[in-house]
Amino acid sequence: xxxxxxxxxxxxxxxxxxxxxxxxxxxxxxILVCGSEIVExxxxxxxxxxxVWIVTSTVGYVLPAALIFGKHYxxxxxxxFAGLVGVLIVNGMFEQLxxxxxxxxxxxxxYLPLIFATLLDIAILAIEERHxxxxxxxxxxxxxxxKAPSIFEDSPESSVNQNTRRKK
Numbered sequence: 001x002x003x004x005x006x007x008x009x010x011x012x013x014x015x016x017x018x019x020x021x022x023x024x025x026x027x028x029x030x031i032l033v034c035g036s037e038i039v040e041x042x043x044x045x046x047x048x049x050x051x052v053w054i055v056t057s058t059v060g061y062v063l064p065a066a067l068i069f070g071k072h073y074x075x076x077x078x079x080x081f082a083g084l085v086g087v088l089i090v091n092g093m094f095e096q097l098x099x100x101x102x103x104x105x106x107x108x109x110x111y112l113p114l115i116f117a118t119l120l121d122i123a124i125l126a127i128e129e130r131h132x133x134x135x136x137x138x139x140x141x142x143x144x145x146x147k148a149p150s151i152f153e154d155s156p157e158s159s160v161n162q163n164t165r166r167k168k
Contacts, residue, residue: 005127009068012120016065020117023110024057042097049093053111056086061117073125080121087114 028050035044060083064076094106126133 001127001130005124008120008124008127012065012068012117012124015113015117015120016061019111019113020057020061020065024061024114025054027110028053028057046093046097049090049097052086052093053090056083056090057111057114059083060086061114064121065117068121068124071128073121073128077121077125080118084115084118087111 031039031044032047032050060079064080064083067076067079090111091108094108098104098106
């Protein structure tokens with residue numbers, strides 16, 4: 001399992017380095033700085049999309065990748081899930097921008113691959129926390145197998161209470 005975890009961490013790093021940093025941070029920054037010189041003016045005018053894209057890539061993917069190497073898997077998976085929500089928001093914003101353009105909904109291939117980073121983070125969490133997950137299942141099955149308290153049986157407390165009542 002350690003080898004699988006290492007392979008997933010390497011894949012996570014490569015994915016976040018390419019799409020999270022290069023495409024998710026530098027590309028929107030380049031659009032914000034250069035503007036209409038490199039993209040159409042209607043895209044360059046939408047700085048809100050670029051800001052959400054940058055924040056999503058930073059908080060949702062770059063930071064979780066760093067947390068994974070710090071062995072904070074649960075926090076990383078949570079932030080990565082927040083990044084997934086951010087990617088879906090960016091996707092919706094681009095779809096609204098390109099609503100009247102036929103044949104395209106925007107640069108989907110630039111930010112949608114980050115969904116796989118979320119899946120990788122969740123897989124890494126499951127692999128690294130497998131012992132805790134197994135303990136959780138054991139505790140749940142042990143609770144199911146416990147004898148349920150019955151209202152028909154006398155418990156030691158109730159017999160003590162009855163004895164004290166009889167003595168009075």
